[in-house]
Amino acid sequence: MTRMEHRAIISDSTKYFESNEPLALDLGGTLPGVKVAYRTWGALNSEKSNVILVCHALTGNADADSWWCGMFGEGRAFDETRDFIVCSNVLGSCYGTTGPLSLNPLTGKHYGPDFPRITIRDMVSVQRRLLQSLGIERIRLVVGASLGGMQVLEWGAMYPEMAGALMPMGISGRHSAWCIAQSEAQRQAIAADAEWRDGWYDPQVQPRKGLAAARMMAMCTYRCFENYQQRFGRQQREDGLFEAESYVRHQGDKLVERFDANTYITLTRAMDMHDLGRGRGSYEATLGALAMPVEILSIDSDVLYPKEEQEELARLIPGSRLLFLDEPYGHDAFLIDTDTVSRMVCEFKEKIGG
Numbered sequence: 001m002t003r004m005e006h007r008a009i010i011s012d013s014t015k016y017f018e019s020n021e022p023l024a025l026d027l028g029g030t031l032p033g034v035k036v037a038y039r040t041w042g043a044l045n046s047e048k049s050n051v052i053l054v055c056h057a058l059t060g061n062a063d064a065d066s067w068w069c070g071m072f073g074e075g076r077a078f079d080e081t082r083d084f085i086v087c088s089n090v091l092g093s094c095y096g097t098t099g100p101l102s103l104n105p106l107t108g109k110h111y112g113p114d115f116p117r118i119t120i121r122d123m124v125s126v127q128r129r130l131l132q133s134l135g136i137e138r139i140r141l142v143v144g145a146s147l148g149g150m151q152v153l154e155w156g157a158m159y160p161e162m163a164g165a166l167m168p169m170g171i172s173g174r175h176s177a178w179c180i181a182q183s184e185a186q187r188q189a190i191a192a193d194a195e196w197r198d199g200w201y202d203p204q205v206q207p208r209k210g211l212a213a214a215r216m217m218a219m220c221t222y223r224c225f226e227n228y229q230q231r232f233g234r235q236q237r238e239d240g241l242f243e244a245e246s247y248v249r250h251q252g253d254k255l256v257e258r259f260d261a262n263t264y265i266t267l268t269r270a271m272d273m274h275d276l277g278r279g280r281g282s283y284e285a286t287l288g289a290l291a292m293p294v295e296i297l298s299i300d301s302d303v304l305y306p307k308e309e310q311e312e313l314a315r316l317i318p319g320s321r322l323l324f325l326d327e328p329y330g331h332d333a334f335l336i337d338t339d340t341v342s343r344m345v346c347e348f349k350e351k352i353g354g
Helices: 003-009 120-133 147-158 177-191 208-222 225-231 243-256 261-272 283-288 307-316 330-336 338-352
Strands: 015-019 034-041 051-055 084-088 141-145 166-169 295-299 321-325
Touching (some): 034 120, 120 147, 141 147, 141 338, 147 166, 147 261, 166 338, 177 261, 321 338
Parallel strands (some): 051 084, 051 141
Antiparallel strands (some): 015 034
């Protein structure tokens, strides 16, 4: 993946916000400034009351109309005729926002593995800077799944005066040992690649095999047993590969062409630090303090963030409502069954008004 190819993935409609104000990070350290890539759809109304913030997942970007296209359109979840929709690329990513591929102003070289440890809270802090630069002080609805859902919950904990309503999907309030182990196995696959070079690889010659293997491992948790059985079974291709083998290899190769290994490690470590209760007293009290309307989407077949974790959120967040997406697609169902997800978001929007 060359820098030029990487830029080509970013939409021509992408806008950029640059802040020269130093960013003090949650775990210590400082970034001298941040650049944020973002997209907007629709128009801000005169009351500035129609803002929807969309938060993307691990390898996503600001182009929500691409990776979540089924959610956009008149009468759908993200309606440009009524809503002002904002989606920004998260801090630490590689699609235009400051991250490991960015140049370190102190060295003149890309940060690489020297990029500081960040958390979901840092991502949300940067999003808040962006929204304030747009003159936005109130968000009607914050919505996102997976890593995006972590951001949604942190918005409620960090800036309750701004977050009018929350809709986290397919996520927990703190990363489980199961998820942490999955993340570490994927990171070790990257580190085992001879091209890894302790993270100081040339961005044009990154550890392709390791990153592809990490993605293949992840794909086994983004879907589920039933989905793989129904879709592939024990079918084999003419070259002898099982269809399931071919599928995960293809997914690994696709990610290598559009993502960066240091970025993958940075973001998965941030996800592992996800814990609403960290530094805030008890976990239960932190969730219990969320006073805005909250609807939680759970995916019945999700093996990465099982429904017990969303049931816990619903039990601990006062007045929250739990919705179930009963589809055999696994964790990625929120990206696949967009008709149902869009309808659920629309119904929540009607309920919260504004």
